[in-house]
Amino acid sequence: MDEKIIFGDQNQWSETLRRNRRFFDLFPHLMELLCLTFLRQLKEAGPADRAIFVLGRCCVEDFFEIILLAGNGSGIAAAKILRGLYERAVTMVYLIDHPKEVQSFLEYNHIAEYKLMQAILQNNGENAVSKEVKEARESRFNAVKENYMIDDCKKCGTKRMNHTWSKLDIVSMAKKTPWLRTYLVPGYYIPMSYAHSTVHSMLVRLEENPVGGISFNAGAQPKQVDDSLKTAHILILHIIREQHKHFKLDDPGMLRQRAEREYPEIWPATDPKPPA
Secondary structure (H helix, E strand, O other): OOOOOOOOOHHHHHHHHHHOHHHHHOHHHHHHHHHHHHOOOOOOOOHHHHHHHHHHHHHHHHHHHHHHHHHOOOHHHHHHHHHHHHHHHHHHHHHHHOHHHHHHHHHHHHHHHHHHHHHHHHHHOHHHOOHHHHHHHHHHHHHHHHHHEEEEEOOOOEEEEOOOOOOOOHHHHHOOOHHHHHOHHHHHHHHHHHHOOOHHHHHOOEEEOOOOOEEEOOOOOHHHHHHHHHHHHHHHHHHHHHHHHHHOOOOOOOHHHHHHHHHHHHOOOOOOOOOO
16 A cells, blocks of 8 residues: 555645744743643642633643644634533633532532443443442432432423533523623534534535536635634633633733733734733
């Protein structure tokens, strides 16, 4: 076989760099700010602080993954990761504003683990999970399940298990925070249309042939590359600001203010502007 598998498309990287030169030229400033914000140890941190910090740090991982995909011209893949970044940002901010709900967020993991175990047992047989694991997960599930029951039929008085940890969905949570509401469409709805099995996710990959008919466009997606980079960048700036406010972080070099000032220079046509 003559063809080689290559990881990293140099041509696409050159194109992404050309279109977004200022972003990458100033990226070291953003990197310095990210290190200040997240390369540190939490001291005497309770469950709420740990959850808020780690959610923010996961957003940073998503951000780097988006940059990696963007550099290879994979704009639709970058948009799919952007949706996860946005959802984690929403959860992080909601927990900052509603610290009493942190326990519900954390303990829902017992529900999720139990549901996963049930799926494994149903698909792979009763012996797929050890007796000890079954008992432990059932015990944790039974201890918290009543906290996640919601009305199924108010007329009948029946209840069912909620599909998530909060009675609010992600969109409702986002709408409680002005900047999150602002980026619902580019950060959530549009990326979701690529991530899910939708007609849009098919149509965006089709192209008409000059001689008639259609074919699958397997090429790069520069528009989605640039849109994902721009939206991920502004979300990360807001996430950093939320982390600084919550943890009362010192910024002796005013790195955050510098990064926020540079955003409209990098993306001059963007509206709204970065955090004020």
